[in-house]
Amino acid sequence: MLKGTHHIAIICSDYPRSKHFYTEVLGLSVLAENFREARDSYKLDLELPDGTQIELFSFPSSPPRPSFPEAQGLRHLAFVVDDIDQAVSKLVSHGVAVEPIRIDEYTGKRYTFFQDPDGLPLELCEEVTL
Template sequence: MLTGTHHIAVICSDYQISKRFYTQILGLKVLAENYREHRDSYKLDLELLDGTQIELFSFPEAPPRPSFPEAQGLRHLAFSVDDIDSAVSLLVEQGVSVEPIRVDEYTGKRYTFFQDPDGLPLELCEEVTR
């Protein structure tokens, strides 16, 4: 029945800051950008290399979502990378705070966490076997 992930929708508090983060820091490709005047809302369609899309929305006065301690609902959004050390270095060079790299006790794969401008937990998962 399900064949993959089509998109993930994210509502941000500051559209310009989040747009810069997802496009310039994370390097996602812009597919479309629309301002919906009747809702005073932007919708930015972004794409990862595997075709997965992220829809970045802005809505006036959207309430914040509690994230910590671990609240119910979506826990985090994870991205695959080939070289986690390089990816972390690029994020740190852009001023993004990244947790220390850990090793999953079950898979042996390396991973780490960081946050988007609104505190949304994001994860990097290294897909290369060392």
């Protein structure tokens, strides 16, 4: 039935700041950018190399996401990387705070967490191919 993930939708509080973060810091490609006047909202369609898309919305006066303590619902968004050390170095060079790299006790894979400009928890998972 399900074949994969098509897109993830994110609502941001500061559109220019989040657009910079997702395109310049994370390096996602812009597919389309539209201002929807009736909603006073931007919709930015972004794409990862595997074809998965992120829809970045900017709705005025949207409430902040409850993250601490963790609320029910989507916990975080995880991105696969080939080299976690290189990815962390790039994030840090852009001033992004990144948690220490950990090893998953069940899979043995390395991972870490960081946040987008609105505090949305994001994860990097290292995919090691043998």
